[in-house]
Amino acid sequence: MEAIYQLEKYVLGEGAPMCQVCGCELREGDEVTAYAFRAAGNPIFEIGYVVCGADVYEHPSVFTRGVHELVVTGRVGLCTDVSTQSLWLVLIEPTPVVVSVASSSSARTVGDTICDTGARSTNDAERRDGLTPLLTAVRERTRADGGGE
Numbered sequence: 001m002e003a004i005y006q007l008e009k010y011v012l013g014e015g016a017p018m019c020q021v022c023g024c025e026l027r028e029g030d031e032v033t034a035y036a037f038r039a040a041g042n043p044i045f046e047i048g049y050v051v052c053g054a055d056v057y058e059h060p061s062v063f064t065r066g067v068h069e070l071v072v073t074g075r076v077g078l079c080t081d082v083s084t085q086s087l088w089l090v091l092i093e094p095t096p097v098v099v100s101v102a103s104s105s106s107a108r109t110v111g112d113t114i115c116d117t118g119a120r121s122t123n124d125a126e127r128r129d130g131l132t133p134l135l136t137a138v139r140e141r142t143r144a145d146g147g148g149e
Helices: 002-010 124-128 134-144
Strands: 031-039 046-052 067-081 086-100
Touching: 031 086
Parallel strands: none
Antiparallel strands: 031 046, 031 067, 067 086
């Protein structure tokens, strides 16, 4: 029961979701990349947009202070409620690839280590220097999971 409750937090919307860039219809089982966000004080993440697993698209490089933002890879799944005869598409097995915490307007790719020396830089250019570019991180994660090109 808890697993289904968690899935409801990643609802992809009503009807068939579409890639926000190329417009292709996304179906159950398709690999996708999604932008998820949670505003300060909100207990759940919402899906901002979804792109297909072919993922050759740019992802956000400007992030908003006060909003916890993620770029995640996953698959389209189907949730059903037999008693109401309803179903909805969800993002399953979400794997964070890029993270921007609410206290910052910069981001890091999951797997890049940033040493906390007490003097944390909030300059995105400084923090990104030498780290994996965001689009590269998403492409590598997608290929490692067996999806994408």
